[in-house]
Amino acid sequence: MEDIKAFFNSIQEFLTRSFHVGKEVEISILDILILIIVLLVARILLGFARRLITRGMPLDDKKKFKAVFSFGKWLVYVIIFLITLHSVGVNVTGIFAASAALLIGIGLALQTLFQDIISGIFILVDQTVHVGDIIELEGKVGRVEEIKLRTTRAVTIDNKVLVIPNHLYLTNSLFNWTQNGTLTRESVSVGVSYGSDVELVKEILMDVANSHEMVVNDPPPLVLFNEFGDSALQFRLIFTLNDSFIGAIPRSEMRFEIIKRFRENNISIPFPQRDVHLYTKSTE
Numbered sequence: 001m002e003d004i005k006a007f008f009n010s011i012q013e014f015l016t017r018s019f020h021v022g023k024e025v026e027i028s029i030l031d032i033l034i035l036i037i038v039l040l041v042a043r044i045l046l047g048f049a050r051r052l053i054t055r056g057m058p059l060d061d062k063k064k065f066k067a068v069f070s071f072g073k074w075l076v077y078v079i080i081f082l083i084t085l086h087s088v089g090v091n092v093t094g095i096f097a098a099s100a101a102l103l104i105g106i107g108l109a110l111q112t113l114f115q116d117i118i119s120g121i122f123i124l125v126d127q128t129v130h131v132g133d134i135i136e137l138e139g140k141v142g143r144v145e146e147i148k149l150r151t152t153r154a155v156t157i158d159n160k161v162l163v164i165p166n167h168l169y170l171t172n173s174l175f176n177w178t179q180n181g182t183l184t185r186e187s188v189s190v191g192v193s194y195g196s197d198v199e200l201v202k203e204i205l206m207d208v209a210n211s212h213e214m215v216v217n218d219p220p221p222l223v224l225f226n227e228f229g230d231s232a233l234q235f236r237l238i239f240t241l242n243d244s245f246i247g248a249i250p251r252s253e254m255r256f257e258i259i260k261r262f263r264e265n266n267i268s269i270p271f272p273q274r275d276v277h278l279y280t281k282s283t284e
Contacts, residue, residue: 034084035081035084038080038084039077039080039081039084042076042077042080046073046076053125112165112167113150115166115167115170116149116150116151116165116166116167117149117150117166118167119166119167119168119169119170120147120148120149120150120166122169122170123147123152123166123169124147128169128174128176129144129147129152129169129174129176130144130147131144131145131146131147132144132178133176133177133178134176134177134178134244134245135154135174135175135176135177136174136175136177137164137168137169137172137174137175138168138172140156140162141156141157141177141245142154142155142156142157142162143155143245150165150166151163151164151165151166152164152166157245157246157248177244177245178244183216183240183241183242184240184241184244184247185238185239185240186238186239186240186241186244186247186250186251187236187237187238187239188236188237188251188254188255188258189226189234189235189236189237190205190234190235190236190237190255190258190269191229191231191232191233191234191235191269191270192232192233192235192262192267192268192269192270193231193232193233193267193268193269193270194232194233196233196267196268197267198225198233200265200267201233201235201267202223202225202235204258204261204262204265204267205221205223205235205237205258206221206223206237207261208237208254208257208258208261209221209237209239209254211257212239212250212253212254212257214241214242214243214249214250215239215240215241215250216239216240216241216242218240219240221237221238221239221240222237222238222239223235223236223237223238224236224238231270231271232269232270237254237258
């Protein structure tokens with residue numbers, strides 16, 4: 001019995017043996033064991049959380065999220081490390097005091113970087129943007145080629161690379177042209193002079209849209225009589241494209257064809273005009 005008691009006493013003495021790390025920080029072997037156990041449990045829970053979040057993601061997005069998650073995992077480990085040491089009675093005030101100024105400086109310098117990383121996580125989790133989507137941000141349109149941890153790379157219609165910091169998704173309105181599919185509705189507006197045959201105008205516009213090879217027939221094109229303008233009757237031709245990324249090309253081709261067809265049918269496109277009357281004051 002005495003041997004068993006002495007054995008446990010020796011174990012207790014071993015576990016309570018303390019080490020000094022610097023002048024103000026003291027830690028025992030028991031504290032180190034508790035810290036290791038807590039970190040192991042945290043690792044298991046974080047791994048379970050990662051699998052839970054990424055279970056519905058495509059394979060490419062899973063790989064990207066894993067890289068993002070690894071960065072956040074180490075940040076969580078540091079927080080757990082300090083909280084655990086404080087909970088077991090280790091004085092971590094010296095650690096905080098020594099690193100506070102450094103952490104504040106680093107935090108201010110990397111503020112935008114952290115915003116980009118957090119935004120990248122949101123993009124991967126809520127699936128608002130995918131590779132291949134056509135997006136419009138701050139008036140710029142591009143097809144998404146790659147979504148990285150900090151930036152999204154897109155290519156514009158004139159083959160220029162558009163590098164978008166991910167934090168702009170949180171601070172600006174993002175238009176995803178292909179979120180609901182690849183079909184988008186486009187339009188061309190035109191005005192004709194008063195006295196024109198509006199039924200003939202509608203027929204020409206419909207024929208121009210239906211005869212274009214890039215226009216999808218379902219849903220069919222539509223002509224709207226928008227309003228009676230100051231100097232023209234305003235019409236709007238609405239049609240559907242399967243690739244809105246190059247929508248400027250069919251819109252331009254349709255405008256050429258509309259002018260040609262209007263001239264063949266003696267339909268004029270007016271322009272604003274102003275009459276200037278000059279009055280001269282007679283002097284006697």
